[in-house]
Amino acid sequence: MSGSLHTWLMSDRPRSRRQAALGRAYSGWRTFARNRLAMVGLAIVIALVLIALFANVLAPHSPTVGELSQRLLPPTPAHWLGTDDQGRDILSRLIHGSRITLFVVVLVAVLAAPVGLLVGTVAGYAGGWIDAVLMRITDIFLAFPRLVLALAFVAALGPGIENAVIAIAITSWPPYARIARAETLTIRQADYISAVRLIGASPWRIVLRHIMPLCLSSVIVRVTLDMAGIILTAAGLGFLGLGAQPPMPEWGAMIANGRQFVLDQWWVAAAPGAAIFIVSLGFNLLGDGLRDALDPKGAQ
Amino acid sequence: MNRHAAAVGRFIAVVALTYLGLLAVTFFIGRVIPIDPVIAIAGDRAPEHVVQRVRAELGLDKPRWQQFAIYVGKAVRGDFGTSVLTANPVLEDIRKTFPATLELATCGILLGAGLGVPLGVWAAVRRGGLADHAVRVMGLVGYSVPIFWLGLMAMVLFYAKLGWVGGPGRIDVAFEYSVPRISGLLLLDAAMAGEWEAFGNALSHLILPASLLGYFSLAYISRMTRSFMLNELAQEYVVAARAKGLSETRIIWRHALRNAMVPLVTVIALSYAGLLEGSVLTETVFAWPGLGLYITNSLQNADMNAVLGGTIVVGTVFIGLNLLSDLLYRLLDPRTRVGR
Numbered sequence: 041m042s043g044s045l046h047t048w049l050m051s052d053r054p055r056s057r058r059q060a061a062l063g064r065a066y067s068g069w070r071t072f073a074r075n076r077l078a079m080v081g082l083a084i085v086i087a088l089v090l091i092a093l094f095a096n097v098l099a100p101h102s103p104t105v106g107e108l109s110q111r112l113l114p115p116t117p118a119h120w121l122g123t124d125d126q127g128r129d130i131l132s133r134l135i136h137g138s139r140i141t142l143f144v145v146v147l148v149a150v151l152a153a154p155v156g157l158l159v160g161t162v163a164g165y166a167g168g169w170i171d172a173v174l175m176r177i178t179d180i181f182l183a184f185p186r187l188v189l190a191l192a193f194v195a196a197l198g199p200g201i202e203n204a205v206i207a208i209a210i211t212s213w214p215p216y217a218r219i220a221r222a223e224t225l226t227i228r229q230a231d232y233i234s235a236v237r238l239i240g241a242s243p244w245r246i247v248l249r250h251i252m253p254l255c256l257s258s259v260i261v262r263v264t265l266d267m268a269g270i271i272l273t274a275a276g277l278g279f280l281g282l283g284a285q286p287p288m289p290e291w292g293a294m295i296a297n298g299r300q301f302v303l304d305q306w307w308v309a310a311a312p313g314a315a316i317f318i319v320s321l322g323f324n325l326l327g328d329g330l331r332d333a334l335d336p337k338g339a340q
Numbered sequence: 341m342n343r344h345a346a347a348v349g350r351f352i353a354v355v356a357l358t359y360l361g362l363l364a365v366t367f368f369i370g371r372v373i374p375i376d377p378v379i380a381i382a383g384d385r386a387p388e389h390v391v392q393r394v395r396a397e398l399g400l401d402k403p404r405w406q407q408f409a410i411y412v413g414k415a416v417r418g419d420f421g422t423s424v425l426t427a428n429p430v431l432e433d434i435r436k437t438f439p440a441t442l443e444l445a446t447c448g449i450l451l452g453a454g455l456g457v458p459l460g461v462w463a464a465v466r467r468g469g470l471a472d473h474a475v476r477v478m479g480l481v482g483y484s485v486p487i488f489w490l491g492l493m494a495m496v497l498f499y500a501k502l503g504w505v506g507g508p509g510r511i512d513v514a515f516e517y518s519v520p521r522i523s524g525l526l527l528l529d530a531a532m533a534g535e536w537e538a539f540g541n542a543l544s545h546l547i548l549p550a551s552l553l554g555y556f557s558l559a560y561i562s563r564m565t566r567s568f569m570l571n572e573l574a575q576e577y578v579v580a581a582r583a584k585g586l587s588e589t590r591i592i593w594r595h596a597l598r599n600a601m602v603p604l605v606t607v608i609a610l611s612y613a614g615l616l617e618g619s620v621l622t623e624t625v626f627a628w629p630g631l632g633l634y635i636t637n638s639l640q641n642a643d644m645n646a647v648l649g650g651t652i653v654v655g656t657v658f659i660g661l662n663l664l665s666d667l668l669y670r671l672l673d674p675r676t677r678v679g680r
Contacts, residue, residue, distance in 0.1 A: 176357065177361070179358070180357065180358050180361035180362070181361075183358050183362075183658065183659045183662045183663075184362065184365070184655055184658065184659075185613070185616075185617040185651075185654050185655055185658045186617075187617050187618070187620060187621075188617055188620060188635065188650070188651050188654045188655070189365065189651065189655070191620070191635065191636075191639060191647070191651070192366065192369050192647055192648060192651045193369055193373075195369075195639050195642070195644065195647050196369045196370065196373040196374055196644070197373060268483060268484055272484075272486050272487075275486050276486065276487075276488060276620075276621050279486075279488050279621065279624075280621075280624065280636055280639065280640075281640065282639065292486070295486070295488065295489050295492065299492060299625075302492055302495075302496055303496060303500050306493070306496050309489070309492055309493075310493060312489075313485075313486055313489030313490075313492070313493065316485075316486045316489065317481075317484055317485045317486065317489070320483070320484040320485075320486075321480065321481070321484035324480055324483050324484050325480070
């Protein structure tokens with residue numbers, strides 16, 4: 041059965057659009073799955089999503105309410121990663137914190153990627169002065185220091201997780217615009233675009249329906265590669281007290297909190313940092329694997 | 341000659357435009373987002389005469405574009421207003437703190453480039469081998485680890501537990517006043533004054549944060565070096581050099597690396613800019629009295645003039661290095677030179 045499914049998927053002569061699309065996805069998956077490190081990355085990211093989904097079930101203790109008699113305990117069977125200065129179970133806080141990390145990453149991607157995609161495809165398709173103006177703006181934003189600018193934005197908007205997300209999104213769209221424009225330039229002269237134009241499709245329709253879908257895969261790869269950076273920036277903002285506010289169990293803020301006791305109770309700060317490290321490593325490995333599978337040119 | 345002048349003119353226009361863009365963004369952050377910019381700058385408990393003065397300084401009764409013009413005029417002259425926290429002009433504060441950041445980032449990039457380039461070359465030559473994988477893993481870890489956390493953990497280990505390095509700050513309090521302030525770069529000043537004990541002490545404080553920043557640039561530099569080198573080693577001139585009987589060492593270091601250096605200079609300049617920015621978090625962890633710590637301290641005290649002044653300075657350096665790398669690329673690569 042699985043053998044026949046394999047041949048159906050790998051067929052050189054797909055009978056339907058669906059078969060062709062599924063076949064493409066399948067062969068892409070096979071390239072991807074050969075890369076062992078990429079699979080590790082995928083496993084980490086899936087684990088993050090599952091932990092975030094089932095945080096309520098998985099966490100053994102409350103993430104926000106602790107027992108003050110149990111403060112700053114070292115790792116024990118009752119508290120696997122110890123407790124913090126308010127007697128809260130660190131493992132439970134980490135588990136609930138995965139929701140915040142996922143929230144930030146997804147929201148930044150959802151905000152920044154479409155903006156970059158739109159700017160890039162419009163600039164690439166329109167050409168002329170529209171292209172010049174849009175790309176000049178993109179270049180200006182690319183030349184900015186991202187973390188410092190995000191800091192300044194949060195300083196003006198006020199600390200908070202939503203504002204941190206907005207600040208990161210504002211500073212992270214330009215690379216997507218660059219990529220989308222480059223892709224658009226290579227396909228705008230394609231025959232099928234001329235055909236669509238002859239049918240009488242409006243420029244907007246051509247950009248949105250016929251160009252953007254083809255730019256999507258490169259942008260998705262880039263977004264995945266950027267996710268580690270987004271996590272690190274968000275954690276940095278949290279560390280400086282500008283991200284999620286207490287008592288939210290944001291990992292960066294947890295490190296900042298653990299910093300006060302780092303000389304005697306180092307595990308309070310060590311655990312959330314390790315969590316950030318593992319998750320961004322997962323996204324980096326996944327992104328590398330996706331790039332190798334989807335774009336063999338970029339792999340060396 | 342005329343074309344050359346045109347290229348220079350275009351370059352200056354790009355610099356001016358980018359800088360104007362930076363000022364537009366900081367203007368937006370400081371004057372448009374806050375509901376009342378006066379409160380954002382002076383604080384909500386400011387006495388009436390301060391509020392009046394700030395209001396007059398900002399020219400809030402004028403239309404927005406005029407406010408922006410005033411803002412740009414002041415910023416170009418280096419007038420970023422007064423810091424609420426220190427009561428000094430922001431530029432003066434920055435002038436005091438910037439050398440510390442410069443010293444840290446410079447030592448960081450020297451370590452990062454000095455180790456990253458040879459490691460990248462090594463990985464490219466031993467492609468697919470153990471060295472290649474080791475360099476790759478080192479890079480991946482560098483990309484994935486939060487710098488402030490690594491700094492914190494390194495400080496616990498090497499300062500608190502092992503006592504191998506100096507702790508937070510630039511120098512021990514005992515040496516604080518023994519070094520005359522000449523350039524603001526502590527190592528340089530101590531060496532010029534012949535204060536070798538102070539020099540050693542400052543070095544012991546510097547080594548940990550500088551290695552940390554160096555590691556971060558190393559991750560990026562070694563990865564790019566490897567990819568540029570692979571590109572060069574696949575070129576025909578390498579085959580020709582081999583056929584000529586040149587030693588492998590000579591081919592790698594004299595021929596291939598020289599060509600790979602052209603894009604590498606860009607990469608190194610960009611990572612240098614990245615370190616100046618990356619020092620914001622590192623300085624916070626190591627209590628390093630530089631520009632990054634100044635910005636974060638001001639942030640915590642809602643001192644907007646200082647935050648935006650710091651942002652503009654970091655942005656200016658960033659833009660400058662970006663464009664400098666662009667310029668160097670053109671100078672080094674004969675193919676991109678403007679034809680006569």
